[in-house]
Amino acid sequence: EAGVTQSPTHLIKTRGQQVTLRCSPISGHTSVYWYQQALGLGLQFLLWYDEGEERNRGNFPPRFSGRQFPNYSSELNVNALELEDSALYLCASSLDTYNEQFFGPGTRLTVL
Amino acid sequence: GIQVEQSPPDLILQEGANSTLRCNFSDSVNNLQWFHQNPWGQLINLFYIPSGTKQNGRLSATTVATERYSLLYISSSQTTDSGVYFCAVGFVSGGSNYKLTFGKGTLLTVNP
Numbered sequence: 359e360a361g362v363t364q365s366p367t368h369l370i371k372t373r374g375q376q377v378t379l380r381c382s383p384i385s386g387h388t389s390v391y392w393y394q395q396a397l398g399l400g401l402q403f404l405l406w407y408d409e410g411e412e413r414n415r416g417n418f419p420p421r422f423s424g425r426q427f428p429n430y431s432s433e434l435n436v437n438a439l440e441l442e443d444s445a446l447y448l449c450a451s452s453l454d455t456y457n458e459q460f461f462g463p464g465t466r467l468t469v470l
Numbered sequence: 471g472i473q474v475e476q477s478p479p480d481l482i483l484q485e486g487a488n489s490t491l492r493c494n495f496s497d498s499v500n501n502l503q504w505f506h507q508n509p510w511g512q513l514i515n516l517f518y519i520p521s522g523t524k525q526n527g528r529l530s531a532t533t534v535a536t537e538r539y540s541l542l543y544i545s546s547s548q549t550t551d552s553g554v555y556f557c558a559v560g561f562v563s564g565g566s567n568y569k570l571t572f573g574k575g576t577l578l579t580v581n582p
Contacts, residue, residue: 391570395511401556401572414567446511455568456500456560458518464511 360385362462364449370468371439379434379465383451390432391452391459392424396445404447407432408455436467444469472497472561476573483547483580491542491576493557501560502533503570504542506553513556516542547580554578 363382371377383390392404403416407426421437436443446466450459473496483489493502504516517524517531519540524531533540544551554575562568
């Protein structure tokens with residue numbers, strides 16, 4: 359069974375640009391979660407999507423947004439990139455809410 | 471929000487030694503997971519353990535939900551066990567706002 363996949367693996371952008379990260383959940387999983395792991399800040403919850411709807415978001419500005427498609431894959435969009443957005447972005451999926459979450463390999467974003 | 475504290479923050483062992491990592495949390499939780507983060511950043515699932523005890527090879531975990539703590543035991547440690555170990559708790563706030571909250575991790579170094 360294929361795990362959670364994410365693309366791209368690495369990304370380099372400059373301040374002010376926009377970026378889109380992609381995530382495909384494990385087959386059969388309907389919930390998708392996004393997390394940010396920035397140096398010195400630990401793993402922070404960003405967004406939770408379930409059945410195509412945004413269910414919860416963490417303490418991040420509105421320039422962080424996303425969506426979930428009918429096939430349950432998801433995109434994370436970050437507008438007006440700032441230097442502090444440099445981080446590892448991790449996507450996870452679960453069979454449903456409260457269930458075990460499985461993580462993808464992450465996308466490492468560098469903002470110059 | 472819920473607080474998750476892991477101890478110790480750093481641990482250095484000789485190969486073959488045993489260790490215990492602790493995770494304390496400040497409120498009742500819906501689930502609890504232990505992860506090992508490899509050098510490339512991927513989070514590897516170790517245990518999904520909202521309560522009780524589980525074992526998987528040299529690793530075992532116990533969660534005492536009523537006393538709000540979980541323990542991860544590593545026996546006969548190997549150099550490949552090195553890395554960061556995270557505890558994460560799933561918690562519902564405000565009726566339906568669910569998310570995983572991570573501790574800051576324990577950095578384990580196993581020397582040959």
